[in-house]
Amino acid sequence: MISPTERKYLYFAVFASGMTTLAVELTASRLLGNIFGTSNLVWGSIIGLILIYLTVGYFLGGWWADRSPHLRTMYVIMAWGAFLIGLVPLVANPVLRLAADAFDQLQVGILFGAFTGVLILFSIPITLLGMISPFAIRLAIRTPTEAGRISGRVYAVSTLGSFLGTFLPILLFIPTIGTTRTFIVFSMFLMLVALIGLWLSYGWRAALLWVWMPVVILLLVIFGFGRGVKATPGQIFETESQYNYIQVLEEDGYRYLRLNEGQGIHSVYHPTEINYYGPWKQFLVAPFFNRPPVVPDDVQSIAILGLAGGTIVRQATEVFGPIPIDGFEIDGRIISIGEQYFGMNQPNLNPIAQDGRWGLEHSPRKYDLIALDAYRPPYIPWHLTTLEFFQIVQEHLTKDGAVAINVGRAPEDRRLIDTMVGTLKQVFPAVYVMDVPETFNSIIYATQQPTSVDNLYLNLFELSESQNVHPLLIEALQITVLNLQPTPESSTIFTDDIAPIEWITNNMVLRFMLFGDMEALQ
Numbered sequence: 001m002i003s004p005t006e007r008k009y010l011y012f013a014v015f016a017s018g019m020t021t022l023a024v025e026l027t028a029s030r031l032l033g034n035i036f037g038t039s040n041l042v043w044g045s046i047i048g049l050i051l052i053y054l055t056v057g058y059f060l061g062g063w064w065a066d067r068s069p070h071l072r073t074m075y076v077i078m079a080w081g082a083f084l085i086g087l088v089p090l091v092a093n094p095v096l097r098l099a100a101d102a103f104d105q106l107q108v109g110i111l112f113g114a115f116t117g118v119l120i121l122f123s124i125p126i127t128l129l130g131m132i133s134p135f136a137i138r139l140a141i142r143t144p145t146e147a148g149r150i151s152g153r154v155y156a157v158s159t160l161g162s163f164l165g166t167f168l169p170i171l172l173f174i175p176t177i178g179t180t181r182t183f184i185v186f187s188m189f190l191m192l193v194a195l196i197g198l199w200l201s202y203g204w205r206a207a208l209l210w211v212w213m214p215v216v217i218l219l220l221v222i223f224g225f226g227r228g229v230k231a232t233p234g235q236i237f238e239t240e241s242q243y244n245y246i247q248v249l250e251e252d253g254y255r256y257l258r259l260n261e262g263q264g265i266h267s268v269y270h271p272t273e274i275n276y277y278g279p280w281k282q283f284l285v286a287p288f289f290n291r292p293p294v295v296p297d298d299v300q301s302i303a304i305l306g307l308a309g310g311t312i313v314r315q316a317t318e319v320f321g322p323i324p325i326d327g328f329e330i331d332g333r334i335i336s337i338g339e340q341y342f343g344m345n346q347p348n349l350n351p352i353a354q355d356g357r358w359g360l361e362h363s364p365r366k367y368d369l370i371a372l373d374a375y376r377p378p379y380i381p382w383h384l385t386t387l388e389f390f391q392i393v394q395e396h397l398t399k400d401g402a403v404a405i406n407v408g409r410a411p412e413d414r415r416l417i418d419t420m421v422g423t424l425k426q427v428f429p430a431v432y433v434m435d436v437p438e439t440f441n442s443i444i445y446a447t448q449q450p451t452s453v454d455n456l457y458l459n460l461f462e463l464s465e466s467q468n469v470h471p472l473l474i475e476a477l478q479i480t481v482l483n484l485q486p487t488p489e490s491s492t493i494f495t496d497d498i499a500p501i502e503w504i505t506n507n508m509v510l511r512f513m514l515f516g517d518m519e520a521l522q
Helices: 004-036 038-069 071-105 108-121 123-130 132-140 144-177 179-202 205-208 212-224 279-287 312-319 332-341 356-361 387-397 417-425 453-464 469-483 499-517
Strands: 237-241 245-251 252-261 267-269 302-305 325-329 347-353 367-372 399-407 430-435 441-447
Touching: 004 038, 004 071, 004 123, 004 132, 004 144, 004 179, 004 212, 038 071, 038 108, 038 123, 038 132, 071 108, 071 123, 071 132, 071 179, 071 212, 071 399, 123 132, 144 179, 179 205, 179 212, 179 245, 237 332, 245 332, 252 332, 267 312, 279 312, 279 367, 279 399, 279 430, 279 441, 279 453, 279 469, 302 312, 302 356, 312 325, 312 469, 325 356, 332 347, 356 387, 387 399, 387 417, 399 417, 417 441, 453 469
Parallel strands: 302 325, 302 367, 325 347, 367 399
Antiparallel strands: 237 245, 245 252, 252 267, 399 441, 430 441
């Protein structure tokens, strides 16, 4: 029979165990997401396996508690679970660095093996933590009549800890100290809880037997930890925010922004060059589908959803002048990096660290051009693809406004583009598609007014005759004219109620994982 003091501390230990379990799950998603991305396939793998590990822990915990109903046994199990949590990132980091190199070289076998291996690393510590709640119930029950009340109390306390563990890593620890140190913090905290529990119940000698655990973790951190998450050639900066793992690379004077697994360039910067030969400048074309003559001065305001490091801002300011630009970027850390590394310091830019849909919906302004650069398989935010979202876009365009959307695709799979066009047609009278050459990107344009592709040809002809038009705009118009595609038909409409975009993006990811089809992810 445990004393009242031991019982109170038992509940606190259950709280700490529940908090650590969820913290490990959330931090595991970042540990893997830095290399393999944060698609729902990655999330599903992590959540599913951790639930299996907890299931095994619940079963074994109940069985073991009946055979050794002692606080010492429970706290030793907790200490081992905490210790192994601290080892996970230290053991996984070399494997993940190998996987990062394999991702750059498309060595699919190594990637799959690394992904599986790291997930397996969590099996023992999570199973051990799963044993704590049934152990606590067995120890806290004094009479059969209180079994229900004690069980409910233990699971309530554990769930309350899990609630706290859901937010602490993402909102506090990962953005400030990084993923590996977050594991270490929760590992050391739970070990301390276990050691104090042993000391309270059995004296300092019982606790002293296990002091070597935090000492080993600290020594491994001091002597075995120090390299960054990745060691990509040309890397000049890396960090983690509450949303992303962020890299800045430099090569031949150009800087590149990469996020998470790094299989895409989100922004490019060069101090003297403005043409980056990618999809960015193609956004500037959208207003010129309107009836001629359309001149650059007609574009007086722009909104960008998916600001990143400000590549579009720099090009738009060159072409249209210092007009007001509202840039929505959900990750405020990326905005800071854009200002520090990508020259994103234009006086006409108003960077806004908000979700693009929420920010646009609450903006008091109307825009001549809305550029949407937040899609990239498999990270396409479904709430930015729906009929209701495009109605918000339409409401925030001026009378002759236009929207341009950058959409990643696979060479033989245009389902995403087709469905996006079908959805846009429910809101806008004219929709166009062009394929960006030498990429797997398409730009979809939609206009507020009924327009014709002939307008684009005529505007290009008239602007080409002018001496006051930036050559970047002329080139963008020419590329669009040469690469226009037939506007597809689609009976599928994405809505806030149902937007099964994951079916398409998951298929692309699976093709990559199984066949190394990199084209499906660009």
